[in-house]
Amino acid sequence: MSEKKQQVSRRQFLNYTLTGVGGFMAASMLAPMVRFAIDPVLKASTSGEMQPVVDVSEITTDPQRFEWTVKQVDAWYTSDVTHSAWVYKNEKDEIIPLSPICKHLGCTVNWAGNESYPDQFFCPCHDGRYFKDGKNVPDTPPNAPLDLYEFEVKDGTLYLGKPVPREGV
Amino acid sequence: MLQKMYDWIDERVDITPLWRDIADHEVPEHVNPAHHFSAFVYCFGGLTFFVTVIQILSGMFLTMYYVPDIENAWRSVYYLQTQVQAGQIVRGMHHWGASVVIVMLFLHTLRVFFQGAYKKPRELNWMVGVLIFFVMLALGLTGYLLPWDNKAYFATVVTLQIAEQVPFIGEMAKTLLNGDPSIVGAQTLARFFAIHVFFLPAALFVLMAVHFIMIRKQGISGPL
Numbered sequence A: 001m002s003e004k005k006q007q008v009s010r011r012q013f014l015n016y017t018l019t020g021v022g023g024f025m026a027a028s029m030l031a032p033m034v035r036f037a038i039d040p041v042l043k044a045s046t047s048g049e050m051q052p053v054v055d056v057s058e059i060t061t062d063p064q065r066f067e068w069t070v071k072q073v074d075a076w077y078t079s080d081v082t083h084s085a086w087v088y089k090n091e092k093d094e095i096i097p098l099s100p101i102c103k104h105l106g107c108t109v110n111w112a113g114n115e116s117y118p119d120q121f122f123c124p125c126h127d128g129r130y131f132k133d134g135k136n137v138p139d140t141p142p143n144a145p146l147d148l149y150e151f152e153v154k155d156g157t158l159y160l161g162k163p164v165p166r167e168g169v
Numbered sequence B: 001m002l003q004k005m006y007d008w009i010d011e012r013v014d015i016t017p018l019w020r021d022i023a024d025h026e027v028p029e030h031v032n033p034a035h036h037f038s039a040f041v042y043c044f045g046g047l048t049f050f051v052t053v054i055q056i057l058s059g060m061f062l063t064m065y066y067v068p069d070i071e072n073a074w075r076s077v078y079y080l081q082t083q084v085q086a087g088q089i090v091r092g093m094h095h096w097g098a099s100v101v102i103v104m105l106f107l108h109t110l111r112v113f114f115q116g117a118y119k120k121p122r123e124l125n126w127m128v129g130v131l132i133f134f135v136m137l138a139l140g141l142t143g144y145l146l147p148w149d150n151k152a153y154f155a156t157v158v159t160l161q162i163a164e165q166v167p168f169i170g171e172m173a174k175t176l177l178n179g180d181p182s183i184v185g186a187q188t189l190a191r192f193f194a195i196h197v198f199f200l201p202a203a204l205f206v207l208m209a210v211h212f213i214m215i216r217k218q219g220i221s222g223p224l
C-alpha cells in the first residue's frame, strides 16, 4: 500500500540470509534422521497369510486351545513362534476362533481358568473375565472383547489369519 | 606442584571466576543442617544429583560388557554378573540406584511442594523439574527392558499396551517405541537401548543444566 520503499538494512539482510541458510542446513541434517527413526510407523505392514491350524473335526462346542507355528521375521532376526487360539463351535455351528490375549494388559486368558466361573474365559493377571463369545464381563478390568481371528476352512482344515479387534461394550 | 599447575592455567584462561560461580558461595543458614537439623530436607535435590552421577558412571561401565541384541543381551548381563570381577557390584549400583534416584527425586519434589518453593519467581524451575522427573521415569522404563529376561520382556509388553491406549496417536506411538507394529523383539531392544543410553541422557543433561543455572540465578528460596 504505502509508497514508501521498504528498506532492508544490511544487518537485516544478513540476519535473514543466515537464518535461512542455517534453517535449511539444520533441516537437511535432521530430515533423514527423523525419517530413519519413524520408519517402522510408515512401513507397510506385512500381514501374514493364513496358517493351517487344526482339523475341523477336532473342534467341539467347548473352547479348546490350539497352537500353530509360524516363521516370524523380526527385522534381521528370523524365528519360529507359536501362536494359539481358543476355538469352538457355537450353537449355529459357526467356528469361533478367539485370541487368547487379554484386552486389559495383554496376559493370556484361559477357558474355565477360575473354578468359580466354569463357563467364562479368565485372565489370572487382574481377574479379567470374558463370556464364551469373547465379550468382556462388565466390571472386570478388560474393556473390549477378545480379538477374533480371521479364518477360513479349506479341505476340512481351519486356517487362521491375524487377530482382529472388536468394538468394546 | 598442583598450585603451580593451577596458577599456570589460571594465568592464561582466568578460571577462578568460573570456579567461584560453580562452587564458592555462601550456604544460607536456614538450609544448613549444622544450624537447624531439620534443614536436612534440603539435601534431597543434591542426593538426586549424586545418585544420577553414579547412574551415569555405572551405566557407562556396564556398556563395556552389555550387548543390546536379543540373542546375547541376557547372556552378556549374566556374564558380567557372574564372571566379571565386581560385576555384581557395578550392576547392583545401576539396578538399585535406579530405584533410589526415583525416591530421592520424589522426596525433593515433596520438599519443594510443601515449602511452597515453586512459587513465583521459581515456577519455571518447577516445570523443568517435572520434565526431569518424566525423563527419569522414562529412563527407568527403558532400562528395565535391557536385561531381556522374562520380567523385562513382559513388563515392556504391558508398557507398550499402555502407550497404545493414548487417544488417536496411541498405535503410532506404540509402533514408534516398539520398532515393529506387533513383534516385541530385536528392533524393540535396539531402540530401547538407543533411547536409554543416548536420547534420554542427552535430554537429562540439558534439563539438569537449566535446572541448576536457574537455581544459581534465583538463589535458594528463603526460610519458611
Ligand code: FES
Residues within 6 Å of the ligand: A102, A103, A104, A105, A106, A107, A123, A124, A125, A126, A127, A128, A129, A141, A142
Ligand atoms: S491383563 Fe488380563 S485382566 Fe489385566
